[in-house]
Amino acid sequence: MPRPSAPDDDAALRWDEFDDASHVESDAAIAALAAAEAGDDDEAGAASATDGAPDAATEPAAPERPAAGLRLLTALFAVVYLAWSVGWIIGIGLVPLSGPTVLLEVLYQFSEFLAIIASALWFAAVVALTRDGRAVHRIGWLALGTLVLVPWPVVLGVLA
Template identity: 40%
Template sequence: MTSDSDDALSWDGDEQTPPAASALPAGWNAVGKGSGEVGHVGDDGTAGQDGATDPEESEPLSTTMLLVLGVVGGVYLLYSIGWVVGGLRLKPLANFFVADVMFLPWFVLAIAAPALWFLATWVLTRGRAAWIRICLLLLGVVLLVPWPFVTVGVIGS
């Protein structure tokens, strides 16, 4: 118990209490030494650790990344169209050498390959650095070139 003279020199709340767990408001990120120990303040006002966040919740994509995804997605769409046109140009040649049973599955797979590459890159690089995703998407741009369209074209020879 304290005396009246001690009460006059203190304020309500001056008691020695342990410091609260450090927490940042939503949208702020801790950096530097010991940043892994800092949590975020939840909607209910309680502090939570970063590891306890919902896995569905992720940071939004930057403008640059959205632009790169749009351009590469457009290139992949053009590649799919190129595979359709180039594959149809090769169909008479394929009928001469191979049966339709062999041509059709590979034709469909060639058309779907750019979309499958984009989807696989998107899913497999979740949570990785953006440059890894961009490098894999650009690798697909190089590997999935529709060579029948590039060599024969629409007109053919």
């Protein structure tokens, strides 16, 4: 096929080819054309004003931002989880145990470390995994974590 003498380099960037099969007019543009042909300038102005607006039926819904109440409850749980970490630090000091071998001592100290950071890890995991989920799921998982991660050495030390 011979190349045209004066190629239009910008033709690929335009959508004004009406004979192109992929060209589709929006309803607002069709209404504006019909109103302009009918001579009704008021309706044409209204239709052309909405021509640039996105169509609600075709646009995906934007994710909703969490409500202030959810942020407040999440912050409250963050404070509780911080208190649980401090409680585990205090509780570890209340129950000094040492193992008969070096391996058991190292494993015990590692489990103490995991107990201290468990509440921070739980909080971070719940917030990350429920970012796009429902608020009830986030609050439910955070509430479950407050029950599971209670610093038992402190609780039992206070009760005894």
